[in-house]
Amino acid sequence: MNVSRAVIRQFATSNVVRSGGEVHKGYAKLKDVQQKFQQPDGKPVFLKGGAMDQVLYRFTVLLCLGGVGGMVKLFWDLSVPKTE
Incomplete structure (x- = not known):
């Protein structure tokens, strides 16, 4: 035992x-x-890595906004008939 x-x-x-x-x-x-x-400093965890994290975050936001803008343009082009 x-x-x-x-x-x-x-x-x-x-x-x-x-x-x-x-x-x-x-x-x-x-x-x-x-x-x-x-650390409880009010920053989200994906921005606590430093300056490079902020650059990548802003680049991602910019790409997302560009994608949303492209979708709005596509929907507009498909929904409004073209005048000749």
Whole structure:
């Protein structure tokens, strides 16, 4: 019975507990990045990455507006008869 508990404990215990609290540098860096995105600064998460995120967002909005404008033009052309 004690052997089975020891085996289960080995698999159930995380590496952080076994190593004495040391966390790998990559995980610490990831935690810092996650904290940056979880700050309550009023920005949506897709704009918290910096200036490049804002450029991509505005470009996407511009493309969407262009698509909607093209659809409006298409509907207008199809619904209004052409005068000759």
